[in-house]
Amino acid sequence: MAKPSTLADSTALRDATVRRRVTQLGSARDGLRDWRLQRVTAIALIPLSLYFAISVLRLAISDRTTAAVWLGSPAPALLVILFVVAGITHALIGIGSVFLDYVHTRSRLLAAGLLVRAAAIVLAGAGVLSVLKLFLSR
Amino acid sequence: MERPLSPFMFPSWYRFAVTSVLSILHRVTGIALAVGSIMLVWWLVSVAAGGGTFAATHAFLASPVGRVLLFGWSIAFYYHLLNGVRHLAWDAGYGLELRSAYRGGYAVIAATVVLAALTAPFVFLT
Numbered sequence: 001m002a003k004p005s006t007l008a009d010s011t012a013l014r015d016a017t018v019r020r021r022v023t024q025l026g027s028a029r030d031g032l033r034d035w036r037l038q039r040v041t042a043i044a045l046i047p048l049s050l051y052f053a054i055s056v057l058r059l060a061i062s063d064r065t066t067a068a069v070w071l072g073s074p075a076p077a078l079l080v081i082l083f084v085v086a087g088i089t090h091a092l093i094g095i096g097s098v099f100l101d102y103v104h105t106r107s108r109l110l111a112a113g114l115l116v117r118a119a120a121i122v123l124a125g126a127g128v129l130s131v132l133k134l135f136l137s138r
Numbered sequence: 139m140e141r142p143l144s145p146f147m148f149p150s151w152y153r154f155a156v157t158s159v160l161s162i163l164h165r166v167t168g169i170a171l172a173v174g175s176i177m178l179v180w181w182l183v184s185v186a187a188g189g190g191t192f193a194a195t196h197a198f199l200a201s202p203v204g205r206v207l208l209f210g211w212s213i214a215f216y217y218h219l220l221n222g223v224r225h226l227a228w229d230a231g232y233g234l235e236l237r238s239a240y241r242g243g244y245a246v247i248a249a250t251v252v253l254a255a256l257t258a259p260f261v262f263l264t
Binding site: 039042043045046049050053057064067068071080084087088091094095098123124126127129130131133134 | 165168169171172175176178179182183185186187188192193196212215219222223225226229257260
């Protein structure tokens with residue numbers, strides 16, 4: 001590993017003083033919270049998404065009962081709920097930053113943000129409710 | 139002069155480079171996966187609902203159009219996952235030199251192609 005340069009050392013992930021300097025009276029506002037949440041959910045999604053993808057590949061040819069039994073068992077139920085919540089949170093921040101870059105009208109940006117947030121809450125709610133139903137009725 | 143706004147900087151203001159194309163692809167695949175999350179949640183709902191809802195969902199996913207969509211989402215997933223790890227490394231301060239940025243980029247492309255090729259039989263032959 002090459003010796004890290006000074007520039008590389010002062011990322012917000014590596015150096016707490018960077019964070020201290022930009023928060024409070026610094027220039028960072030809501031963005032830093034989203035930035036961190038995007039990274040935290042990204043890290044959580046590495047194992048969660050791989051687990052889900054591998055499971056679904058194995059379930060691909062299965063009938064409804066096999067899928068329902070799998071989703072209703074404790075560990076898969078918990079991991080799929082965490083996957084759905086982390087994934088939709090991550091997607092919400094990502095879509096939000098795409099809007100921030102490409103929607104140049106404040107009112108449209110606000111409207112688009114509210115719409116996507118509402119869609120994300122409905123989706124996450126429906127996903128969690130479905131898994132809970134299968135878990136509780138097994 | 140009218141300032142150019144962000145979606146229209148290519149190709150007249152910036153030249154395409156592997157790194158910038160990969161960066162755009164990260165967004166494109168991210169948006170594709172966000173759209174895919176609707177299908178994913180719908181599949182969960184259909185398993186919970188059972189009956190005709192599940193049968194219709196299963197029939198759609200097993201149809202040629204459904205399989206092509208699933209394969210597309212698999213490619214987007216592999217790419218976004220691998221390139222996301224590259225981004226996390228940058229956030230931690232690693233691999234920011236031009237050479238490693240290119241090398242990591244080519245590695246991500248190669249790994250995505252290999253994983254997509256390994257997934258194809260599962261999607262199209264089952």
